[in-house]
Amino acid sequence: MKIGIVCYPTFGGSGVVATELGKALAKNGHKIHFITYSQPTRLDFFNENLFYHEVDIRTYPLFQYPPYELALASKMVDVVKHEHLELLHVHYAIPHASAAYMAKQILNTQNLDIPVITTLHGTDITLVGKDPSYEPVVTFSINQSDGVTAVSEDLKNDTYQHFDVTKEIAVIPNFIDLDRFKRQKKDHFKKAICPHGEKLIVHTSNFRKVKRVDDVIKIFCHIQRKMPAKLLLVGDGPERTNIENLCRELDIYDNTRFLGKLDAVEEVLSVADLFVMPSEKESFGLAALEAMACQVPIISTNAGGLPELNVNGVTGFLSTPGDVEDMTKNALYILDEKNLPTFKANALERAKDFDVTAVLPRYEEYYQEIVNQN
Ligand code: GMT
Incomplete structure (x- = not known):
């Protein structure tokens, strides 16, 4: 599958999970296109299935806050169109889910349909997302996603409790690469x-x-x-x-x-x-x-x-x-x-129980399910 992954490229958990997921999918033969504002910290190797697209954030004296979400949506449109992506998987709802919604709408006007999966990671729901300054957009963009996953049952329940979310949420836990994370003799x-x-x-x-x-x-x-x-x-x-x-x-x-x-x-x-x-x-x-x-x-x-x-x-x-x-x-x-x-x-x-080899197939099955129902 050709998949676009959107995430924060930093040391934070959501960025790490997204990057490790992309790397594992690439090893399994999928073509993975990372779309972020800088190279993800854990993207420490490249192979023929990994691609990186940097979001261009143009600033202008009028902008007190450069409109990152618009630049990201525009980049998504560009990458989906030219790389023939079949799926966009965005990690951390703010602002990735709403930017993906906008990209999807733009692509629709060009007769292209791209399914969007949003993975909720935690503070996008429990801390930042439920603040009234973001809540309406977060609720809307979660409901507009074609698929939604959460990294724990608790986060799924929190999402239903704090947001008027009607979309079914699949729980796919985070995972670990036990080949890398193992006790070494030090x-x-x-x-x-x-x-x-x-x-x-x-x-x-x-x-x-x-x-x-x-x-x-x-x-x-x-x-x-x-x-x-x-x-x-x-x-x-x-x-x-x-x-x-x-x-x-x-x-x-x-x-x-x-x-x-x-x-x-x-x-x-x-x-x-x-x-x-x-x-x-x-x-x-x-x-x-x-x-x-x-x-x-x-x-x-x-x-x-x-x-x-x-x-x-x-x-x-x-x-x-x-x-x-x-x-x-x-x-x-x-x-x-x-x-x-x-x-x-x-x-x-x-x-x-959380080895990547056990969790990765759950993402692959979920991708297939969402693509098939689209
Ligand atoms: O822990 C943080 O503040 C970073 C945050 C993130 O989005 O990068 O971590 C959240 O996502 C991680 C990956 O899914 C989870 O392991 C962390 O538990 C979660 N943090 C919180 O819920 C506070």
């Missing part, structure tokens, strides 16, 4: 960070408020009082300075390292003992899945789709958002050498 790295055999805690996020990174710091601070430990923080974002200050205030800065945005996060996860995801809301928790694939147990909240991934008492534990005390207690339980090996093995077993 003893030298572990020794450099934890020279005295300290336990290593890892957190990865975009440091936005919804991630509650301050809870990571508080949990780590409590853990440290009970056992020697180090904390690695991967990623960057608006809360980073506040978090650095909190580490200094709590006098734990010397035992924490801020690594910034990393490409090879699997190398860090390979030496980790525990992953902490205390998010207020999380539609799926791709970063936790990446950790599990590297045999790292998870301390997370029970928010959103996290219980669909992290099995309480098996691959880690679930707590109410903000319950630092409970998360600390659970973390100490997992880090106990009597329990750690079992949790590590369970984490990997669970991650196997």
